[in-house]
Structure formats: structure tokens, C-alpha cells
Amino acid sequence: xxxxxxxxxxxxxxxxxxxxxxxxEKGDVxxxxxxxxxxxxxxIRFLATLLxxxxxxxxxxxxxxxxxPTDIKRxxxxxxxxxxxxxxxxxxxxxxxxxxxYGLKGQSRKKVIEDVLELLDxxxxxxxxxxxxxxxxxxxxxxxxTLLHNPxxxxxxxxxxxxxxxxxxxxxxxxxxxxxxxxxxxISSHILSELEDCCTRVGIIEKGKLLAAGPxxxxxxxxxxTRRIQVILLEKVDRARxxxxxxxxxxxxxxxxxxIEFEFDGDDxxxxxxxxxxxxxxxxxxxxxxxxxxxxxxFLRMTKGEIQ
Numbered sequence: 001x002x003x004x005x006x007x008x009x010x011x012x013x014x015x016x017x018x019x020x021x022x023x024x025e026k027g028d029v030x031x032x033x034x035x036x037x038x039x040x041x042x043x044i045r046f047l048a049t050l051l052x053x054x055x056x057x058x059x060x061x062x063x064x065x066x067x068x069p070t071d072i073k074r075x076x077x078x079x080x081x082x083x084x085x086x087x088x089x090x091x092x093x094x095x096x097x098x099x100x101x102y103g104l105k106g107q108s109r110k111k112v113i114e115d116v117l118e119l120l121d122x123x124x125x126x127x128x129x130x131x132x133x134x135x136x137x138x139x140x141x142x143x144x145x146t147l148l149h150n151p152x153x154x155x156x157x158x159x160x161x162x163x164x165x166x167x168x169x170x171x172x173x174x175x176x177x178x179x180x181x182x183x184x185x186x187i188s189s190h191i192l193s194e195l196e197d198c199c200t201r202v203g204i205i206e207k208g209k210l211l212a213a214g215p216x217x218x219x220x221x222x223x224x225x226t227r228r229i230q231v232i233l234l235e236k237v238d239r240a241r242x243x244x245x246x247x248x249x250x251x252x253x254x255x256x257x258x259x260i261e262f263e264f265d266g267d268d269x270x271x272x273x274x275x276x277x278x279x280x281x282x283x284x285x286x287x288x289x290x291x292x293x294x295x296x297x298x299f300l301r302m303t304k305g306e307i308q
Contacts, residue, residue, distance in 0.1 A: 001024055001025060001026040001027075001028070001060065001061055001152075001153060001184045002022070002023070002024040002030075002047065002058065002059070002060050002153065002184065002186065003022075003023055003024075003058060003059045004020055004021060004022040004023075004043070004047075004056070004058040005021060005056055005057050005058060005059075006019055006020075006021060006055060006056035006057075007019070007020040007021075007043065007046060007053050007055070007056035007057070007058060008020070008053065008054050008055040008056055009039075009042050009046065009051065009053055009054050009208075010054045015208050016039050016042045016208055017039040017042050017043055017046075017208045018039075018207075018208040018209050019055075019056070019209075020039070020043060020056070020205075020208075020209075020210055021210070022203060022210060022213060024184060024186060024201070025184075025201075026152075026184050027179075027182055027183075027184055027200075028184055028185070028200050028201050029175065029179045029185045029187065029198060029199045029200050029201075030184075030185065030186050030187070030199065030200070030201050030202065030203065031187055031188075031189065031198075031199035031201070031202040031203070031216075032044075032186060032187065032188040032189070032202075032203055032205065033188075033189065033190070033202055033203065033204050033205065034188075034190060034204065034205040034206055035190050035206065036190055038190075038205045038206050038207065038208070039205055039207075039208040039209075040157070040158075040188035040190075040205060041081060041157055041158075041188065042208075043188075043205075044078075044155050044157045044186065044188060045157075046058065046065065047060065047065060047076070047155055047186070048076060048078040048155050049065055049069035049072050049073060050078075052066075053066070060072055060075050060076065060153055061075055061152070061153070063075075074149070074151070075151055075152060075153050076151050076153045076154070076155055077146035077147055077149070077151035077153070077154045077155070078146065078155045078157075079142055079143055079146045079154070079155065079156045079157060079159055080142075080157055081157040081158040081161060083135075083138045083139070083141075083142050086130045086131065087130075087131050088129070088131075089129065089130045089131075090126070090127050090128065090129055090130070091117075091122060091125055091126050091127070091128055091129075091130060091133075091141060092113060092117075092126045092127065094130050094141065094145065095113045095116065095117070095141075095144060095145060095148065096109070096113060098145045098148055099112055099113055099148050099149075102148055102149040103149075104148065104149070112148055112150075113148070116144040116145075116147050116148060117144065119144070119147070119174075119177075120140045120141070120143060120144040120174065121140070122137070122140060122141060122144060125137065135162055135163060135167075136163045136164065136166075136167030136170070139159060139160070139163060139167070139171065140170070140171075140174075143156075143159065143171075143174065147178075151183075152182075152183065152184060153183070153184045153185075153186075154178065154183050154184070154185045154186070154187075155186050156185065156186065156187040156188070157188050158188055158189055158190070159171055159175075159187060159189075160172070160189065161189070161190075172197070172198050175187065175198045176198055179198070179200075187199070199216060200215065200216065201213070201214060201215050201216060202214075202216050202219055204219070220292070226251070226263040226264060226265045227263070227264045227265075227266070227271070227290050228261060228262070228263055228264070228290065228291040229261065229262055229263075229264045229271065229274075229288070229289070229290055229291070230259065230260070230261045230287065230288075230289050230290075230291050231244075231259070231260045231261075231278070231285060231287065231288050232258050232259050232260075232285070232286045232287035232288075233258055233260070233283055233284055233285055233286060234258070234284035234286050235258075235284055236283055236284065237255065237257075237258055237260065239283075240260060240278065240283050241253070241255055241260060243277075243278070243281065243283075244260060244262060247274065249264055249265045249266045249270060249274075250262050250263070250264060250265075251263045251265070258286075261291065271290070275288050
């Protein structure tokens, strides 16, 4: 659905994005991960036809972003990282203004407005003034505006930035619902916990360079060279620690109360054999599991240069 080819953007000698190549398939929820200033917003603004590239191009549904910007605008819904100022407008008037801009008319326009008000749970504030809304509600309203023309592709730039935990949870729920509706979504964020459980694929970018991209599980597997194992015992923790330390495949062990965690350099069969050994030696194992790598840990490892 989205193909970015050799995209670069240079501002007065500063290379904001450096030769970016990226593919996002139809129906993907693609998490674009990176710190502030990594090039996420520059890339999204380019895809939204708001920024001309220094080099390169991109296609959305086979159409060039550079040569067919009008056609591209019909395909995308763009949600910027900052909400505009709309003094004196009520919520329904704000949506009506943009619905008219999208060419919606008459009863169909009214129905679309009612549909997005319901989807984003905004019916009760339809007559409130926009400038009096909280940041979280403004974000929901901006997302509602983005959906008015039912675009197949959504470009969401930091949609949960600055929101309180409850509002972030709500936004994540909406993203999952949009994914179920078949939307292709590119969502950028520097708050990695926002994307952990709602993305099908991720890309990690820093200083304008794409460091890794692919399905979430494969990216995490690529970054982690060893597996982290957690063991919780009812008792005999000190003796278990001694036994675990003797294993050649174990490194970086940590003990906290009844819990032992360590890096394990082995495959599934090696882990199974190790588990059997602990049980066979009479250790009261309450819990034995592999601890998954988080997106935050993956990003820190990539940007520290641990992965080449």
C-alpha cells in the first residue's frame, strides 16, 4: 500500500531523513519508532504531500506522492502532532467545515458527522466549543476529522503525545478498532509503550536512518541475540542460583527475592532440558518462562549500537 523509495530530506545542510526505503502492506498498523528529531514527522509530512523531498519518491496504492498529490489526498487521512486553533467553533461545526472541504454534501454529510461522533464517543459534546476542550478530547476530535472521508490510509503523527494514561488507553482502543476495519495505519511515536500491543509491524529510526523494520516479533528476535529466562522458586533460591551460574549458556543473572532472571544462549530444546534439570534436582519451581523483549528495550539496544 505504501512504498517509500530513497527518500531524503535536507534542510540547509542538515539531513533530516537519509535515503529511507520502506514498505507498508495493506492492512498493516505500522509503528514508526524514534526519538524526537529522528525524522518521523518529516516522513509523514512527505507522505501527506505537505513536504517536497530533496531526493526520492513514494507511492500510495500505486500512485506517486510527488506527481499525483491531489489523488493521494483522497486516499489518506492525516492527523498532525499539533491541533490547530479554531476559536468560536463548536465540535459539530468543526467537523462540518472539514466534511464540506472533502466534498461531502446534504444528508450524507450529516450522516458521516454523526458516525464519527459516535465512533470517537463525542456525541455528548457536539455543541461544546473546540477551544474549551481538553487535550485528550481535542485529539479524539482531530482523529474524527481525519476519518470523515473514510480514507483507506491513515497517517497519525504522535496521536497520544501529551495525553494522560486514561486518554492514551482510549486512543489505543480506537486504533485497534480501526485496524479491524481494515485501515492501513502509519503511526509515529517516541512513547514505545503506546505501540507495543497495537502494531503488526514496526520500524526503528534514528537521526534520519532506518535501523530496522519488519513484523514486531521478527524485529525483536533479530535484536535479541540471547533469551531472557525468569524462574520463581518457593525456596532454595541461593542453591538454585549456584546451579544456574554453573551453566555455560547462562550470563547476566539477577536475583530479587524468590525470582531469578538471566540471559540464556540456547534454543528451545536447551531451555526444556534446563527446566527438567531444575525439577529433577528437587527445586520447587513455581514459575519458569521466557521474558519477551519490549519495544523500549529493543530501541535502546539499537540506538546504543549493540546491533550492527
